[in-house]
Structures are given as C-alpha cells and as structure tokens.
Amino acid sequence: MKVLIVESEPNLADVWCRHLRRLNMDVSVATTQAEATLQIIETCPEVMILDLILKNGSALAVSDFASYRSPETQVIFVTNTSFFSDGSIFAHAQNACAFVQSETPPDDLAAMVEYYAARPPAHTA
Template sequence: MKALVVQDDPNVQSLWAQSLKAAGHETCVADTETAALDALKSTGFDLVLLDLCLNGQNALGVATLATYRNPRCKVVVVTGSAVYSQRKLFAMSPAVAAALRKPVDIESILAVCERVGRRERSTPPPVVAHSAVEFRP
C-alpha cells in the first residue's frame, strides 16, 4: 500500500512514517497542507494518514483532493480537536474511512490503517443497476 503521512510534528511524523514502513508500506511524508496537496497532485496514494490540524489550520482539503485524484484512496483522520464529531468528519469528505481521537497509540493507528487498506484491496461489491440508479448493495 502506498501511504502519505501528513503531520506537522516532526517526531510524530517520523513515528507514523517509520511504523508504516516497518509494516511493509511505501510511505511519503508532508508537514503542511500545501506539501500534502503537491504530493497528491504528483503521486497516487492508497491511503492518507492525516493530522486534521496542521499549523493551527483545518487540513480537510487534503482528504478532498485525495479522493479527487484517486477515488479509491482512503483517509484516516487523527485529531485532538473536539470541534468535529466523527459523523461530521465522515460527512465532510467521502474519502474519510476512519477518524481517531488523540491521544491515540501507534498500534491503534496501524491497526486502523491495515483494516482500511485491506478493505481497499478487497474486491468491491458489484454495482447493481436499476433504471437510472446505480448503487452498491
């Protein structure tokens, strides 16, 4: 799985990236929303591990571009903010596959990323067409 780690704290960024690499994933890092958007424009990722608050700013635009560039890309949001409920985070972008609240340990982050990645690699359910509507059961 190709993952983009978006985190502005260099120590946490290193922990997340090295842990994903140790689990066998190809990783890239970004420490600002601009760097993350640039990375998404040039590379297709399967997963984005996103700290929602980068340098005091909401970085949910990263999730929007991730799904625009690759509709199968999933985003795992990690946040310490209570401003957004998990339900609101899921509603803000179709790419958000999981939302974790800080403090969160690295084992939980890895487990969620693996689960999201496994779901992504599995065969999607068939599309059912009925009249002018298509949906997945």
C-alpha cells in the same frame, strides 16, 4: 502499500512513519497542504493519515483534493481536539474512513492502515 502522512508535528509524523515502514509500507510525509497535494499527485496513496488541524493549510482541502485526484485514497483523520467529535467529519469528507485521536497508539494506527488499504473504498458507487 502506499501511505501518505499529513501531519504538522514532525515528531509525531516520524513515530507513525517508523511504525508503518516496519510493516513494509511505502510511506511519504507532508507537513503542509501544499506538500500534501504534491504527494497525492506523485504517489496516489491508498491510505492517508491526515491531521485535522494543519499549521499551514486546510485538512479538508487536502481531503477534497485527494477525493478528486486519487479517488481510491481512504483518509484516516486524526486530531487532538474535540472538533468533529460528533462524527460529522464523515459528512464533510466523502473519503473519510476513520476518525481517531492523535494519541492513538502507533501500532493501532498501523493496523487501521492495513485494514483500510485492504478494503475497497466505501464511497465508490
């Protein structure tokens, strides 16, 4: 299973990456919008863990690009803010499948990745 982590904080991305690789997932990491778009083109991930607040770029632009270039990719948005806490992210990103806090335990995040990778995207119609 191919997973792309898009996270500006390298230490957090590393923690998530290690947990996913322990489950034999093929994991790529990007820290910017530009890196993320290249990784989407190269890997066509099944699931993307995407920090809503990127230091260099726009998470919504990354999500939109994935929706166009790799429509099967499902996005788990993570954040450490209350922005979109009303659930409206699902109205803005058609490939959003989950929205969690950055402090979510890595094992729980890995379980979510496994779950969503095994399901067909809800937005296919």
